[in-house]
Amino acid sequence: MPRWEPNAEERLRAAAVELFELHGFDGVTVEDIARRAGMSRRSFFRYFSDKREVLFGGQDGLGAVVASAITAMPERGSEAASRVVFSVLSEVGEFLTVDRIAQRRRRTIIRSSADLRERERTKLASAAATIGSALVDRGVAQGTLLGAIAVELFREAYEHALDDDAATPFAERLASAREDARRLLGA
Known part of the structure; x- marks a missing residue:
């Protein structure tokens, strides 16, 4: 060898x-x-x-890449921050779901182990905290909450992308998840 x-x-x-x-x-x-x-x-x-x-290599980068984009924002405010957060999450989601078969295999393995499910929750919570902290540093009111919501909506869109073979762009899936959340919160 x-x-x-x-x-x-x-x-x-x-x-x-x-x-x-x-x-x-x-x-x-x-x-x-x-x-x-x-x-x-x-x-x-x-x-x-x-x-x-x-199974999780690179997932630490999710929060970091979004936080970096938030830090680089030329303008301040919740609206601008929300646009940046969801734009970056859309790009990441599109990249991750290119090979749905591999991602489905990964998900099946993770679902089979309590340790792996806990690891995934921890990684997502860490990403949410990193994003939230960057938002707070940029003066976004309730930045921590926005970070947590954004990551949860990302997770939801990701799951739907894996369950569906349609060629729906990830940005549309994420926008749909956001709209569902708006309707739920408005009810």
Whole structure:
């Protein structure tokens, strides 16, 4: 086996998903994943801090990318902030749902494990807190609440995108989730 092969992170991710589907999340070790990918255990830890991160790697970036856009906003205020938040979330959602089959596989694995479901809730809560903090720093009243609502609407639109094979743009799905929330809150 060569010392280095390209696409190591993706090979590890693919091996992990295959093994999780075959044996369940708890039935797979880091060693199993590394072996399946033709790599060492040590190589695994160059890319992931633990086997859960194979499914959640990059999710920490959700809050950070939205917060960065909020910080870069030329204008202040709730309306401008809301436009920026939902614009960035639309772009992220569009990117994530390009490969719905892979995302469905990931979701099935996460749903099969209480530990993974809790990890997902924690990651989403962290994204909401990061977004909320950036909004508060920009003077948005109830920025923390807006951050939490935005992430929950993003999650809802994401779930609908995975459940539906229609080619509906993610921005439309997110706008629909926002409109549903407005109607619910207005009732």
